[in-house]
Amino acid sequence: MPIIVVVGGQWGDEGKGRIVDLLARKAKVVARYSAGNNAGHTIVNDRGEFKLHVVPAGIFYPEKTCVIGNGVAVDPEVLLGEIENLEAKGVSTSKLVLSDRAQVIMPWHKRIDQLDEAMRGEAAIGTTGKGVGPCFVDKVARRGIRIADLLRAEDLRPRVESTLAYQNKVITGVYGGEPIAFEDCFQAYLEFGRRLHQYVGDVQAIVLDAHHRGEYVLLEGAQGSLLDLDHGTYPYVTSSVPSSSSAGAALGVGIGPTDIQRVVGVFKSYSTRVGNGPFPTELFDDVANTLRDHGKEYGRGEYGTTTGRPRRIGWLDAVSARYSVRFNGLAAVALTRLDVLDQMPTIKICTHYELDGEIIETLPARESVLNAVKPIYEELPGWLAPTTEVRNFDDLPPQAQAFIKRVEQLLGCPVDLISVGPSREQAIIVNPIF
Numbered sequence: 539m540p541i542i543v544v545v546g547g548q549w550g551d552e553g554k555g556r557i558v559d560l561l562a563r564k565a566k567v568v569a570r571y572s573a574g575n576n577a578g579h580t581i582v583n584d585r586g587e588f589k590l591h592v593v594p595a596g597i598f599y600p601e602k603t604c605v606i607g608n609g610v611a612v613d614p615e616v617l618l619g620e621i622e623n624l625e626a627k628g629v630s631t632s633k634l635v636l637s638d639r640a641q642v643i644m645p646w647h648k649r650i651d652q653l654d655e656a657m658r659g660e661a662a663i664g665t666t667g668k669g670v671g672p673c674f675v676d677k678v679a680r681r682g683i684r685i686a687d688l689l690r691a692e693d694l695r696p697r698v699e700s701t702l703a704y705q706n707k708v709i710t711g712v713y714g715g716e717p718i719a720f721e722d723c724f725q726a727y728l729e730f731g732r733r734l735h736q737y738v739g740d741v742q743a744i745v746l747d748a749h750h751r752g753e754y755v756l757l758e759g760a761q762g763s764l765l766d767l768d769h770g771t772y773p774y775v776t777s778s779v780p781s782s783s784s785a786g787a788a789l790g791v792g793i794g795p796t797d798i799q800r801v802v803g804v805f806k807s808y809s810t811r812v813g814n815g816p817f818p819t820e821l822f823d824d825v826a827n828t829l830r831d832h833g834k835e836y837g838r839g840e841y842g843t844t845t846g847r848p849r850r851i852g853w854l855d856a857v858s859a860r861y862s863v864r865f866n867g868l869a870a871v872a873l874t875r876l877d878v879l880d881q882m883p884t885i886k887i888c889t890h891y892e893l894d895g896e897i898i899e900t901l902p903a904r905e906s907v908l909n910a911v912k913p914i915y916e917e918l919p920g921w922l923a924p925t926t927e928v929r930n931f932d933d934l935p936p937q938a939q940a941f942i943k944r945v946e947q948l949l950g951c952p953v954d955l956i957s958v959g960p961s962r963e964q965a966i967i968v969n970p971i972f
């Protein structure tokens with residue numbers, strides 16, 4: 539039966555959590571497969587507003603199994619805090635399963651993330667500072683500590699001893715930072731292991747069993763395709779391998795690529811980016827402020843879910859979006875935050891870039907070129923009418939319908955789902971995704 543992947547199509551924060559929460563209705567298993575608590579996925583429901591960083595967005599359905607795959611970098615303190623917060627608000631985590639193969643974010647990862655950004659100075663990536671990048675570096679360097687290691691003192695002790703000895707040399711020698719004390723770190727992580735033990739299990743088996751029983755499985759991506767280590771705006775990207783392209787989904791829960799039936803890309807009706815790096819359609823005028831502060835009075839403006847940083851804002855960039863549709867092999871687009879455009883008298887879409895008289899129709903690899911390109915816009919009339927209560931495509935204002943049709947054309951992919959607000963029911967299902 540179908541395994542469906544939901545990926546971010548832009549630079550993250552497209553509304554993946556909100557879309558997964560909606561699609562999870564039909565799924566038996568919902569899995570996070572990549573990244574770590576650099577992600578922040580917002581879900582608004584009758585219990586309030588939740589910002590999930592590691593726990594999958596399916597957790598609000600008590601009967602679903604929610605799994606954290608081997609591809610995720612887990613900060614045990616953050617995960618335990620999230621579990622506590624959910625339980626305190628009456629959300630059961632009894633069906634949450636954590637892969638014993640997932641990498642653990644250790645104190646040195648967080649320290650190095652921050653020291654490294656400081657050392658880069660002007661060229662800083664603008665990371666979330668959660669230690670996710672350095673954790674994946676240790677994974678690839680085969681120095682990482684996995685959830686399985688936290689469960690027994692005799693496994694954990696030698697691993698922390700050897701990796702910490704190495705990392706303290708890096709912290710003090712390369713960065714001039716303060717070393718980390720072994721015993722406190724070892725004891726704290728042993729305790730985290732003791733508390734997480736009840737959640738640890740074989741995620742691959744859970745996903746494949748559900749798949750073979752004919753049940754739906756939903757794989758929840760984090761971040762966005764343009765932050766992908768391989769295909770994104772390198773070096774201003776995140777560190778998972780590859781974090782957001784759909785092949786990473788198979789890797790991150792331990793299934794084959796042919797087990798995946800469809801990949802759904804979530805795109806905002808405009809663009810945002812947090813952190814540094816090229817952003818061809820970025821705006822610095824009142825339009826940016828208007829879009830950023832829409833819903834700010836309810837704490838719902840464009841400010842980072844994980845770090846609170848103001849998000850950079852721009853018009854929809856069909857060049858990078860089309861590129862993302864292609865390399866993810868997207869079968870469907872979920873278009874979010876359409877309602878944020880309700881207030882705009884005119885709406886722009888970047889159809890291509892220009893540089894020195896040359897037309898550019900796909901994302902250039904060279905950073906200097908991407909920084910220099912001129913976005914060329916098509917202007918569409920706005921609809922200046924509320925869409926938040928609309929539930930059928932035909933009931934949208936004609937200008938909104940025309941905007942969506944143009945997005946479909948430019949991206950080369952059908953818009954099967956439209957989101958007109960943060961709550962589960964504020965959606966227009968054009969074609970069922972499951």
Ligand code: GDP
Pocket residue numbers: 546550551552553554555556577578579580581582761833838843874875876877878957958959960
């Ligand atoms: P994610 O990281 O992709 O899950 O996205 P975030 O949660 O970081 O950011 C998306 C923000 O947009 C959250 O505040 C959501 O509640 C909100 N949101 C999602 N879809 C819609 C929508 O259609 N309209 C509005 N107004 N807000 C939305």
Ligand code: IMO
Pocket residue numbers: 546549550551552576577578579663664665666667668670671759760761762765774775776777812813814843
């Ligand atoms: P969700 O899942 C938006 C960005 C950071 C920075 C770059 C590298 O909520 O969409 P990192 O801490 O990963 O080393 O930072 O990646 N970034 C995100 N931006 N949404 C996210 O996740 C992000 N996760 C990482 O801002 O530019």
Ligand code: MG
Pocket residue numbers: 550551552577578579580843844
């Ligand atoms: Mg987010």
